Amino acid sequence: MWGTHVSLASVLWLLLSRQVHALNAVNCATSSTKAFSVVSSGKAAPIWIGSDDWPGVQRAASDFQSDIQKVTGVKPSLTNFTSNAKVSGIPIIVGTLGRSSLISQVVKNAKIDVSSINGTWESFWASEVSNPLPGVKQAYVIIGADKRGSIFGLYTHSESFGVSPWYWWADVPVKTSKSLFASGCQHGTPTVKYRGFFLNDEQPALQNWAQEKFNTNWTATPFNHFFYSNNTHSIPQIFELMLRLKGNYLWPAQWSSSFGVDDPENQFLADWYGVVMGTSHEEPMARSIPNEWNEFGSGPWDFSVNADNITEFWKVGVERAKPYETLYTVGMRGNGDEPLSTGESIGLLENVISVQRGLLSDAFPNTNVSKIPQVWCLYKEVQGYYQDGMTVPDDITLLWTDDNWGNIRRYPLQNETSRSGGAGVYYHVDYVGTPRDYKWIQSSQIPKHYEQLSLAVTRNATQVWILNVGDLKPYERDTEFFITYGYNASIYNQANLDTAYVIPWAQREFGLSASKTAQVAEIIGNFTRYNSRRKPELWNSTTYSLTNYNEADTVLAEWQAVAAASDAIYNSLDKNTQPAFFQLVQHPVQASANLANMYIQAGFNQLRASQARLSANSLAVTVENLFEHDFDFESEYHSLLDGKWDHIMDQTHAGYYYWQQPMTNTMPSVSRVQSKKQALPGPMRIGLDGSAGAWPGDNPNDCAQQYSCPNPYLLTLDNYTPSGSRYIDIAAGGPNTFQWTINSNVTWLKLNSTKGTVTASSPETRIKLTVDWSKVTGAQYAAIQINATAKGQAPMNQPVFFIANNTVVPKGFKGFVEGDGGISIEAAHATRNTAVNGVQWTELPGYGRTISGVTPYPPTGNNDQNFTVGAGPLLEYDFYNFNTLVNGTLNVTTYVSPSFNGYGDDRRLAFAISIDDASPAPQYFMPLTPATTTPAGWDTPDGFVANSIVSVNTQHTNITTGNHTLKIYAIEPAVVVQKIVINTGNVRYAYLGPPESIRV
CATH class of the missing domain: 3.20.20.520 (Glycosyl hydrolase family 115)
Structure with missing residues (x-):
């Protein structure tokens, strides 16, 4: 039904069985000693080429000679062969069909069938043959259909032997071996001319x-x-x-x-x-x-x-x-x-x-x-x-x-x-x-x-x-x-993009074990996904929500994990391989992770400052250090290999003021609170999961009135909230040390800590709250008391009210369940996927902002015609909701990739959507746009391509609570759906949308 995710075991088998260095599925090398010996026992087969062949082929033959020497340490001879040349050894004969008189003679003598490449564009053929020339019993022959066919034949062999195309441009070390054996290979006309x-x-x-x-x-x-x-x-x-x-x-x-x-x-x-x-x-x-x-x-x-x-x-x-x-x-x-x-x-x-x-x-x-x-x-x-x-x-x-x-x-x-x-x-x-x-x-x-x-x-x-x-x-x-x-x-x-390209690429460049190569492929997939969610040049301190769904924390953890994984691989490499890995993986990962960390910490700095929390000051220092550290990555790149790549990372990238590059990098704004002054309400500040507010005292985010707000009822948790927990931050509102305690009036509410001390040097503690659902029936309330005592000050007390709602689905239901006021579904996780006329929604693994996308495939199916509304390939998602919006309404946001139909401006991108048996509603979400322009909202700083998504909003009425099916029908090809979010009453903003709901 969907694209196959590759297991580590299959990756291991792939790498260990094929041992292919080339990325075009053509391997000209083998470990079999029964094959043609290019180099063995310290001796190399001589290379012969016709003097009348193309100069570019002769030059590539010289590279081929040098490549063999780089791999084995043995330099073969390279001869412009003529009929008078002295014959010695079993040669490699190279040349272009129709150009090289030497190849003409070899084809005739050895009776080689060249019909598969004759007259074609950039094809080549290579094999061991018998009696290619008078007095020569055996030879390995590489024949190109034309000039570049010969050149590509030579370079394909070099790559198969262990010389990456990037051996100079990315300093990829040559894979050395004492012996080389050629197995024969060929390649036809390229797909693209x-x-x-x-x-x-x-x-x-x-x-x-x-x-x-x-x-x-x-x-x-x-x-x-x-x-x-x-x-x-x-x-x-x-x-x-x-x-x-x-x-x-x-x-x-x-x-x-x-x-x-x-x-x-x-x-x-x-x-x-x-x-x-x-x-x-x-x-x-x-x-x-x-x-x-x-x-x-x-x-x-x-x-x-x-x-x-x-x-x-x-x-x-x-x-x-x-x-x-x-x-x-x-x-x-x-x-x-x-x-x-x-x-x-x-x-x-x-x-x-x-x-x-x-x-x-x-x-x-x-x-x-x-x-x-x-x-x-x-x-x-x-x-x-x-x-x-x-x-x-x-x-x-x-x-x-x-x-x-x-x-x-x-x-x-x-x-x-x-x-x-x-x-x-x-x-x-x-x-x-x-x-x-x-x-x-x-x-x-x-x-x-x-x-x-x-x-x-x-x-x-x-x-x-x-x-x-x-x-x-x-x-x-x-x-x-x-x-x-x-x-x-x-x-x-x-x-198969990982198994056919990324993994062989990583194996060729770094020569790692199969397990580490698979890890590199995962690192590449992760950091390119994180960077493509929104280009780094478009990042700012509020790109990711600082309060909702722990989004900024989650993104930061993702970056820290991929940076740690890259560090582990880099530190395990020998000194010859580290420069290549640094350029191709380590630098982009670490520099991007550092920049993301800087922006996210700048966001938290501003939030903490607005909450009168002393930790804003240490976060300001963190941002400043990360900003300066950004240059360290650039400097490390420029000093690599005695300055070989000096200036390649000169590009500015932080602090854009408009579309054009800034003339220098600029740090995001940070704020500080006075470190010697205590917040007006006292030494303790309370921050709550999901809120930008702070208690006690006034904060514009505490309530609509913005002052004299009541004690918070903000903490709610149901049985199907993906995070499974909530948190309370107990923080310093100034320089004064205080001791705190936290407790609740119920036994079903679990706190990971109940007392502690907050100081200026350790200015906050996060308390994690979980629920023992076996002790909760329906919706139950808990009163939480947070107390603080500080020397020379009156005791402080802050109540927080917590609601636990033990939502339960009927026995036997299978599908996504509402949690935390909504249902979030990755598009690839359909309950059912129905094909029509040979076209089916198909997963694009690794594509998009979260895990993948789905698109109608093949794109030329249905005779290049679109599908009638409601008659196309169908995705179905079973879900269970406990709530609706006013009058049985559900709002659905379908996250679609920004793209164009490609079938002409008169065919707008479209899909249809419905819930249960309602008539499918077509969504022509891209307006008709003249070819000279892009749609409104396409290229604004917060538009479709900036966000790497188009949010398609639909409203569905007369929905009861209970079991339902959301349906997405294909209409036009080239639509890529990444995620679907159903708002049942409490979906909040997050750049990536809410995390995926629990599926039972």
Whole structure:
């Protein structure tokens, strides 16, 4: 029914049985000594490659030679083989079908069937063969269908042998072995044709780092060929990383550089390596905008008045890129990633693309322009031009985009999936813009990436995928998943992301035991979930409720637990592995946990100060220490490996005043009470679970009148309250020491402590209250007395009234039970799940703010049509309520992920909801919105994407107390439900909603 949660035992079996280092389900290595010997007994098989093969393949073969040496300590020979070459040893023969004369000869002699890869895109085949060449009885042959097929074949072997693609970029240690054996392997055409990332260098991190490491006095920017290839220094840079990840397409850094101008070797070396170059969504015709136009352009960037100069500018870009493999961006936006000026017409943009295609035809006179790869990015307002009727040639790839927050706005419709140019996706894990920049640390979830990108696969948007990775670090894992999923989407599903990706990734990078690898996967799932609930840049001191459901305390405990787990793994690692773990896991966990702790403690500080509690002062100090400690994590990162990554963590992230990054980090506000002055009512302050008030004395939260309030009746507990307890805080209201006692007039109320002392150095005690339900029938009352005595002062007494309600459900009932005034249900925990026409609500494990989400699957089911209201796949949740709101009303809040339908603006996201046999009420919770904008409330600082949720509120009438069933019907695909909350009278605000109710 649901996605399978993987047991530790199955993880152990997976890791111990497969021993796979590669993440694309292709393993070319084996432990069997009967397989082909790459290295054994101190001897390495020689590597042969044809001298007429692609330069990039020859360069990758050199990496392959070096990788074998890194793993085994034995360096194989690498020879440009000719018919006159001396034959010795059993070789590894590498080459490209149709390019390498050596491979042509091997295929002919060994009678290799290459039909599975011949003429395909980026495929490879590898196996041991007999009699490949005269005088050679055996060889291991790696054949690529094309240039990158050969390169990927080599790097797949390297990864299988123990060399991570991140061995330099994240300092992942090579897994060493005295022997290596190859088992043969192959990979077909990738799912996505062009797969890559966009270095959106929007300052301060990547540029500052590159300026320190790669600045020269002969290029205008640090983003020169030393940064991209650094071939002369033998330091692997962007191009090699791209290819090791099985990517092939790059949008280069743009804001402080011009790829084709600043260093004349950039374009040449990209092509030499085998990387397809492009330019970002707002940089047409292989020219950098705004830098190149600002330097070389003439007149305004306005095609309606300056067409000749702009056309000449584009012509230079086309001619400059002509010798190299290029995917040309077409269209036009305003200078500097802005919309075109008001009044620009669709006709003008159609003319722009016509002129651009004319330039391509002129530059490639013997090539049909439809065969030249071109992409038009439908970013922001540009999507509106297309949907308002702008026509573009069928061969141009339509690059659909997300909303900058990981929610893809639209996918190809049925009448668009057969376009010869196809479609693709521009996606973000880093962004500068409203409602806030987010570019400090990982704050996206792989299950969310999968959910959105799998829709792109099913809708045939697989021609181009490009990921905005900002400064690249610290988004290593997100970057690799994006490219790996695009390389082979068939190996992933919603239920296996841990076992198929995260666990093999962690095993490859850190070489841990199976149990510790599973722990790392859990750490990653937890901290990325906590960060994606709300981006750290959007956190504040009241993000999580300080009073309701112990939410802030619970979130803080979650962060402390994941930080402790990461610490334990980090401290257990050897010194060679710690730098990689620090970059990829430890730093983001610890830095995020520290920041979360700072904000939550700042919230408690303000609350305690409003309650006249002395502990506000120590919390202020805690916040100040945590704020300063934030810089320590940055400093530790920058000092790692003698400063290798200096500046990579320069990004500010605390104290945003508006959407743009703050110029420095700013601590949240804290308050202090006078440490030498006693609170007016006396030395003792009382705080109660679920209240921001304080007693004795006046507090605006004590009652509606805000002064002269009665003694509190605030503590209530029923048999099905998830926490199972309540608490009372006994706290200092100043410097004076006092002794306290607490007791009740009933035996069924249990207190974990009954007396103690509060001092200025130990300013408060929390008393936990539980109930012996075997002694309570129905609703019973208890009077609690709290007494305080202090030297030289009159005794104090504070009564608190407690209600225990022993709610009971009928024997045999199974389902969720009302507790604490409501019923909270995780969407995955349905009582029944009914499929319709092969479509069923399916769990997305690890997705969302709490545990998971559910979505109709497959998304293309029901022939791409929506379901009639009440006729779609059905989720049912049995529940029992003891109360209702006025006149038998229940209010239900359904927590839904912010997303777009993707089937067009005329099909709004929707589901239907009902209780029992009432008619299902359709919920079209996203308004119809022009393609040029997002719905109202989407990108405000407290809007849908900021909160990572859309709350859909419905009211249900004529509900009695007792046993009922809540029903959720699918109408449209792409709806992801995370949680359902039924208010029976006392549901309070919490950012994540109430904790899940007890299920019997």
